[in-house]
Amino acid sequence: MTLIRTMGVVVALGVWGLALPVGRARTASAAGAAIPGFTHVKTLDGIEEYTLDSNGLDVLVVPDHTAPVVSFNVTYRVGSRNEVTGTTGATHILEHLMFKGSTAFNDPKGNSIKQYLERVGGGYNAETSLDYTKYYATVGVEGLDGYVAIEADRMRGLWLREADRQSEMTVVRNEFERDNNSPDYVLYGEVTAAAYQALPYHHSTIGWKSDIECVPINKLKAFYDTYYWPNNATVTFVGDIDLGKALALVNKYYGGYKRSPTAIPALYTEEPDQTGARRVIVKRPGELGSVMIVHKVPNALHADHAALAVLDGILGAGKNSRLYGALVDKGLALDANTSTDGRHDLSLHAMSASLAPGVTHATVEAALLAEVEKVKVTGVTAEEVARVQRQTLADQSYKRDGTSGIASELSAWIAVGDWTLYESFPERIAMVTPADVQRVAQAYLNEDQSTTGWFVPVAAK
Amino acid sequence: MMTMRALLALVALVSTPALATTHIAEHVTRARIVGIDVIAYPTSVQNVVTIVGVLPAGDAVVGSGNITLPTLTGMMLERGTTTQDQFAIARKLESVGARVAFSTGPQMLNIQARTLKENLPLVVGLIAEQLRAPAFEAEEFDKAKQQFEGWIEQSTVNTDYRAEEAFSRLAYPTGHLNRKYTVDAYRAALKNVTLEDVKAYHHAHYGPASMILVLVGDVDVTQGRAEIERAFAGWTGGGSIGSLSAPATLRAGNTNLVRLAGKTSVSVLLGAPTGLKYRDPDALALRVGTAIFGSGFTGRLMSHVRDRDGLTYHIGAGLSEDTFSDGSWRVDASFAPQLLEKGLASTRHEVQLWWSQGVTEKELAARKQGLIGNYHVSLATTGGMAGALLQAVERGYEISWLDEYPEAINALTVAQVNAAIKRHLDPEKLVLIEAGTVP
Numbered sequence: 001m002t003l004i005r006t007m008g009v010v011v012a013l014g015v016w017g018l019a020l021p022v023g024r025a026r027t028a029s030a031a032g033a034a035i036p037g038f039t040h041v042k043t044l045d046g047i048e049e050y051t052l053d054s055n056g057l058d059v060l061v062v063p064d065h066t067a068p069v070v071s072f073n074v075t076y077r078v079g080s081r082n083e084v085t086g087t088t089g090a091t092h093i094l095e096h097l098m099f100k101g102s103t104a105f106n107d108p109k110g111n112s113i114k115q116y117l118e119r120v121g122g123g124y125n126a127e128t129s130l131d132y133t134k135y136y137a138t139v140g141v142e143g144l145d146g147y148v149a150i151e152a153d154r155m156r157g158l159w160l161r162e163a164d165r166q167s168e169m170t171v172v173r174n175e176f177e178r179d180n181n182s183p184d185y186v187l188y189g190e191v192t193a194a195a196y197q198a199l200p201y202h203h204s205t206i207g208w209k210s211d212i213e214c215v216p217i218n219k220l221k222a223f224y225d226t227y228y229w230p231n232n233a234t235v236t237f238v239g240d241i242d243l244g245k246a247l248a249l250v251n252k253y254y255g256g257y258k259r260s261p262t263a264i265p266a267l268y269t270e271e272p273d274q275t276g277a278r279r280v281i282v283k284r285p286g287e288l289g290s291v292m293i294v295h296k297v298p299n300a301l302h303a304d305h306a307a308l309a310v311l312d313g314i315l316g317a318g319k320n321s322r323l324y325g326a327l328v329d330k331g332l333a334l335d336a337n338t339s340t341d342g343r344h345d346l347s348l349h350a351m352s353a354s355l356a357p358g359v360t361h362a363t364v365e366a367a368l369l370a371e372v373e374k375v376k377v378t379g380v381t382a383e384e385v386a387r388v389q390r391q392t393l394a395d396q397s398y399k400r401d402g403t404s405g406i407a408s409e410l411s412a413w414i415a416v417g418d419w420t421l422y423e424s425f426p427e428r429i430a431m432v433t434p435a436d437v438q439r440v441a442q443a444y445l446n447e448d449q450s451t452t453g454w455f456v457p458v459a460a461k
Numbered sequence: 462m463m464t465m466r467a468l469l470a471l472v473a474l475v476s477t478p479a480l481a482t483t484h485i486a487e488h489v490t491r492a493r494i495v496g497i498d499v500i501a502y503p504t505s506v507q508n509v510v511t512i513v514g515v516l517p518a519g520d521a522v523v524g525s526g527n528i529t530l531p532t533l534t535g536m537m538l539e540r541g542t543t544t545q546d547q548f549a550i551a552r553k554l555e556s557v558g559a560r561v562a563f564s565t566g567p568q569m570l571n572i573q574a575r576t577l578k579e580n581l582p583l584v585v586g587l588i589a590e591q592l593r594a595p596a597f598e599a600e601e602f603d604k605a606k607q608q609f610e611g612w613i614e615q616s617t618v619n620t621d622y623r624a625e626e627a628f629s630r631l632a633y634p635t636g637h638l639n640r641k642y643t644v645d646a647y648r649a650a651l652k653n654v655t656l657e658d659v660k661a662y663h664h665a666h667y668g669p670a671s672m673i674l675v676l677v678g679d680v681d682v683t684q685g686r687a688e689i690e691r692a693f694a695g696w697t698g699g700g701s702i703g704s705l706s707a708p709a710t711l712r713a714g715n716t717n718l719v720r721l722a723g724k725t726s727v728s729v730l731l732g733a734p735t736g737l738k739y740r741d742p743d744a745l746a747l748r749v750g751t752a753i754f755g756s757g758f759t760g761r762l763m764s765h766v767r768d769r770d771g772l773t774y775h776i777g778a779g780l781s782e783d784t785f786s787d788g789s790w791r792v793d794a795s796f797a798p799q800l801l802e803k804g805l806a807s808t809r810h811e812v813q814l815w816w817s818q819g820v821t822e823k824e825l826a827a828r829k830q831g832l833i834g835n836y837h838v839s840l841a842t843t844g845g846m847a848g849a850l851l852q853a854v855e856r857g858y859e860i861s862w863l864d865e866y867p868e869a870i871n872a873l874t875v876a877q878v879n880a881a882i883k884r885h886l887d888p889e890k891l892v893l894i895e896a897g898t899v900p
Contacts, residue, residue, distance in 0.1 A: 066505055067841035099758065114758035119827050121834015138838055167771030170800065174774040177726035177797050181620055181897070285723035287614035319551035331604055334611040357610050387555050394558020394577055397509050401678075402842035460722030 035247050037255065045423050047410075048243050052250060055259045056231030060410060060419065061246045062238040064403055069122075070144045070239035071403035073136040074151050075411040077234075078227035079129050080205040081267060081344060088200075089207020090215055090223050092128040093165070093172055097220065098135065099126070100164040103157035105150045113150045120146070123404065128205055131344040132415030138404045141240050145249060151235075152253035155228055162217045169213060176206050183286050183455045184352075190280045191292050191453035192348070199271045199345055229260035234414045239403040271296075271346045278451040286457030288334070291364045292352040296449045297440075300342030300416035304443070306428035307436040308349060312338040313388030314380050314437065315351070315371060320387070322371045323353070332359050332367055344416045349444060361454045372445045379438040392429045485840075486861040489850070490682050495693045496669030500850050500860070501685055502677045504843065509678045510581055511843035512588070513851050514572035516672040517700045521568045521638045521785075523662070527654045528642045529609060530662040534595075535565035536605040537659060541596040550587060559584050563591070568638060568785045569855075570667075578679045582688045589692035592667060602656045610651060617644045620728035623719045624896035628730040628791065631715050631892040638786040668699025673854055677847040714889060719896035727801050727897035731808060732791025735885045739783045739856045746873055746881035747780065747790070753820045753828045753878075754778050754811070755792060761811055762792065772796060772804040784855050790886055798900050809888070816888050819879030833867045 032040035032048055038059070041049040048061045080091050099113060106112050117124045117137055124137035124147075137147050179185045189204045196202040206212070235254070237246040274296060297308060316323050316338035323336035333353040340349045351372075353364050399405050413421045491500045520531045539562075541547040554561060559576035561584060572592075576584040616622045626641045633640040642650075676685050714733075737744045755762045755778020762776045776794035783789075792812070796804035839845045853862050 069838050069841045115827075118757045118759045118831045119834075121831045121836070122838040123835070138841075140834055140837060143834065167769065170771040170797075171767055171774050174726060174772075174795060174797055174800075178774060178795050180725040285721070286618050288611060318555050320548055320555060328608075329604070331607055334608055334615075354611065354615070356607055357614060387552075390556055391558045397507075397577060398575060401506060401509055401511075401844070 033243060035244070037251050038247055042420070044420055047419075047423070049419070050247060052230065052254060054255055055229075055257045057250065057254050057257075058234040058414075059247065059250050060234060060236040060414075061241070061243050062236070062403075062406055062410070063240075063242055064238055064406070065240050067403075068141050068240050069138055069403060070141055070237060070241050071136060071138040071407040072144060072147055072151070073134055073236040073238075073407040073411055074155070075132050075134040075234045075236065075414045076227060077131075077232050077264070077415065078133055078223075079131040079344075079415070080203065080207070081130050081200045082223075082227065082265075083200055083203070083207070086211060087207075087215055087219055087223065088203045088211040089172070089205075090211075090220055091133055092206055093168065093212065093215065094220055094224055095126050095128045095133050095135075096168045096172055097160060097164055098154055098158060100161070100168070101159045102150070102154040103159075104153045106159065111150075113147075113154070116146055116150060117143075129415065130201055130205055132411065134411045136404070136407060136411075138239075138402075144241070148235075148249045149253050152257075155230065155233070155254070156257055158224060158228070160217060160221050160224060165217045165220065172206070173209065173212050176209055176212060179206065183282065183284050183457070184290055184354075186284065187280075187282045187290060187292055187453045187455040190282055191294055191451050194278045194280045194453075195274075195294050195296065195348060195451040196271060196346075198269050200267070200269070201343065201345065226260075226265065229264070230254055230257050231259045232264045234411070234419070236407050236410055236414075238407045238410075267345070274449055277447050280451070280453045281456055282453065283456045283458050285460040286455070288357065289355040289361055289457055290352060290455045291355070291361055291368065292350060292453045292455075293365070293368055294348045294350045294451050295445050297340060297347050297349045297444045299345050299347055301418055301421075303428070304436075304440050305340065305342055305347075306425065307432050307440040308340040308444070309392075309425075309429055310385055310388045310432045311375065311380075311437050311441055312340055312349075313391065314384045315375070317388065317391065322374070323351070323368070326371050327353055327364065327367050330367075331356055332364055336368070342412075342416055361456065365452065365454075372441060375438060375441040376445065380434050382434055385432060385434050385437060389430055389432070392426055396426050485863045486859070489860045491860060492686065494686050494689045495696065496672070496699075497689060497693060498671075498673045498854065499686060499689055500673070500675045500854065501680050501682045502675070502846055502850060503680045503682060504678055504846065506678050506843055508578050509843060510576050510578055510584075510680055511677050511847045512572070512574040512576075512584065512674065513847045514588075514672065514674040515569040515851065515855065516572075516592075516667065516669075517568065518570040518662075518666040519566045519568040520642070522666055522700055526662065527650050527658055529647060529650045529654045530658055531570070532565045532609060533602075533605055533654060534659050534662050534667075535563050535570055536609065537595045537597055537602065537663075538563045538591045540601040540605060541598065542590050543594045543596055544590070546596070547601075550591070553583060554587065557583065561587055561591070567641075567782070572674070578681075581680075581685065585685075585688040586692045589689075589696070593693075593696055595663065597656060597660050597663075599656055602659065606651060606654070610648075613644055613647050613651070618721055620719075620721055620724055620726070620896040623721065624728040624730045624894045627717045627719050627894045627896065628732065628789075628892060631717055631894070632732065632734045632789055639782040639788065664698070666700045669693060669696050670699030671701050672699060673851060675847045675851045675854075677850070678843040714891050714893070716893040716895075718899055719894065720899060721897055724897040725797070726795045727798055727895050727899055729794045729796060729801075729805070729808075729896075730791050730894040731794075731805075731812070731891050732789050733886060733891050734787060734789045735780065735783070736787045737780075737783060737885060738785075738787055739780075740858065741787075743877075743881040743885060744780070744783065745869060746877045747885055749825070749828060749832065749870065749873055750815075750820055750878040750882045751778050751780055751790060752832060753824045754815045757831075759827070761815060762794075762808065765811055766794070766804065766807045770803075770807050772800050772807055776808065784852070798898055801895065801899065805893070812891070813888050816882055816886060819882060820875060822875050825873065825875050825878060829870050829873070832870055836867065 032043050038050040050059045120143035122139035126135045327333040327336040336353040338351045341347050351368050410422050413419045489502050557580045559580050561574040564571045574584050629641040766776050778792045
């Protein structure tokens with residue numbers, strides 16, 4: 001299940017493991033090198049954070065000289081959570097329009113972002129999610145300056161033209177249509193819509209089809225002029241670059257911008273308490289059914305997320321997970337998964353399973369809930385917790401194989417409000433106890449907080 | 462049916478070394494260890510080792526046997542060995558955060574693993590044990606069959622899968638390595654397959670002959686070789702890649718409609734067999750010409766059919782399935798049912814223009830630079846490097862080809878590219894597949 005929309009296409013680079021040693025000593029510092037025009041915010045395990053004084057742009061620099069490449073990533077703190085009825089999907093459409101040209105870099109000049117990056121080579125793309133929009137590329141060191149210049153130009157100099165909206169609308173609509181070919185994608189959308197009533201997480205990041213088709217260009221312009229400002233963004237450098245060079249590039253290309261003229265609007269909507277179980281059923285042509293059960297959990301910054309992550313590992317990761325044993329190994333399901341979406345606001349824990357041929361929805365739903373009940377009543381073992389903790393530790397090395405993986409994970413934490421969780425979340429996981437896991441299961445995985453969805457295949461007409 | 466080929470295809474055109482952007486071969490060690498072609502490439506990455514490998518036990522080697530055997534045998538590798546069950550193996554791997562996976566592709570059984578350096582002996586040992594001595598328990602075999610049945614049913618309603626299946630059956634003749642079996646054929650074969658068949662298939666096709674293992678990352682080459690020698694000592698047998706070839710044919714154009722109900726987007730494939738293997742003369746020229754036509758946002762298809770006309774989210778063109786036999790050239794796209802006709806017309810128009818007028822000097826110059834730049838960037842991870850090394854060897858190159866690749870790209874001329882396009886493609890002989898809820 002994915003919450004992320006992308007521009008699609010482009011060159012995908014393998015993101016597999018390199019880089020930082022596991023278990024290294026933790027270092028944090030409040031004092032960093034004095035760089036004129038910038039204010040040092042913090043230094044954590046070699047990651048430097050500064051803000052550009054002239055406009056509040058946040059900058060992270062992660063030197064990694066393993067290979068002569070640099071990943072540069074611009075994360076805007078705006079996602080589909082910032083949309084309302086009539087503009088659902090606007091964040092994502094805007095992301096597409098960000099590739100249509102800007103004042104200094106565009107197709108007629110022969111130096112647009114796609115022309116530039118496909119000439120110098122490397123991977124690039126953009127992603128829109130519930131909580132953020134990000135633009136990124138991994139390029140050889142010699143190609144970095146030109147890419148930063150383009151990103152800076154389109155932060156405030158984007159072309160937003162009705163003709164581009166019209167042609168891109170059908171592109172985005174086809175993206176919507178492609179996603180909706182998958183019954184499981186449709187099921188997740190309907191379960192989410194039922195789980196959230198007030199929060200904008202109610203609608204998917206790609207938006208409702210009618211909004212995709214009809215949102216006017218002036219609303220997209222207003223959206224851009226509200227959220228695309230340096231004081232609503234973090235730029236991240238990971239790779240073969242040092243702090244001084246990175247900040248010099250930032251000053252060169254972003255230094256001329258002012259802060260947003262008004263404060264970036266805060267989302268003040270809160271989800272009302274859920275007071276009973278909710279259910280949805282999706283019927284479409286297909287061959288095999290599926291079941292999904294979600295529960296409300298706190299936002300990503302909450303201390304219980306580490307215990308929820310360990311719970312997910314015990315329930316759903318690998319052949320020794322409880323769901324594999326109870327569902328897959330017993331022939332009830334083809335697969336069974338759990339995950340916790342760490343979101344800026346109220347988040348979701350999800351369990352799902354694809355029904356094995358001949359097995360009923362009720363049987364699989366009961367089996368999923370029985371495993372949750374076992375955790376709530378009898379808890380989990382220390383060995384199970386340790387297994388997940390060891391996997392997490394190894395994953396920290398794997399994730400850092402390559403600069404783009406580091407940049408991507410950092411941006412996910414930036415979006416929920418605290419990039420330092422990139423370093424501290426694994427430490428939080430290392431502190432989780434069996435009692436913590438049982439407690440979060442008891443606290444959050446309750447029937448009254450649940451939304452259950454069935455995909456029921458029907459015969460084709 | 463199961464493949465990790467797609468993953469390796471992400472680094473298809475090539476990938477580059479972490480420390481040096483040239484002279485890869487100087488840092489590679491390659492030797493035959495207990496019959497296995499072992500390639501090792503140490504990088505400066507700390508603590509992480511990526512392993513990829515293959516042996517010829519994919520779908521194509523089944524010949525006249527039951528077509529479910531390659532996949533079922535591959536599945537049984539992960540269901541316990543003669544000395545320990547699958548859960549004990551999983552516990553050992555999970556306790557150190559290591560991963561080992563097997564998957565069956567069109568030609569090869571694929572091996573993929575990742576581990577921290579200190580656990581390399583454990584991981585190599587488990588790869589060997591699972592390959593050499595699967596338990597083949599009847600109960601696990603029944604579960605594997607049920608899982609396979611589920612995958613077949615899911616594939617039956619997947620527009621992309623069904624388009625691929627239909628394309629291969631129109632583009633390639635019976636007996637060709639790239640011709641896929643239908644979901645109905647898999648369904649029927651699954652009813653008849655037995656555990657004894659699987660054991661016999663394993664005995665006939667699994668062994669070190671033609672097996673390749675690639676280790677990249679924080680690798681001590683001497684230690685790695687010793688572990689492989691210890692773990693695989695005494696293993697014999699296996700098939701050969703050379704015996705897999707089948708004749709190529711360029712067929713006349715044809716159209717096939719795969720009707721699937723309740724779909725909101727139509728998967729489209731438009732293409733033809735090229736008659737070319739990856740390393741054949743002309744293949745690189747056609748590949749680069751095709752990149753100009755259908756790769757990235759600056760490719761003509763994306764620029765015109767998506768950006769200008771707004772007719773699709775996804776469209777691209779490429780060469781594929783040409784590692785072990787002659788492959789195909791194809792446009793891959795999706796269209797809304799109501800825009801299908803317009804989308805196809807726009808796509809065919811672009812194909813005709815590209816074929817008849819060729820590419821320009823300016824396009825070729827820009828694409829050369831981009832391909833080489835991307836090549837270097839993509840080799841900066843252990844996975845990218847391991848995939849590139851494996852693919853180079855599978856394609857029959859020496860490792861030094863990875864160093865020569867940028868120069869080969871640079872040496873291409875517009876005349877060579879345009880001649881290759883004309884020589885190996887004909888817009889009048891394209892196969893068209895539409896899979897979905899077609900109006």
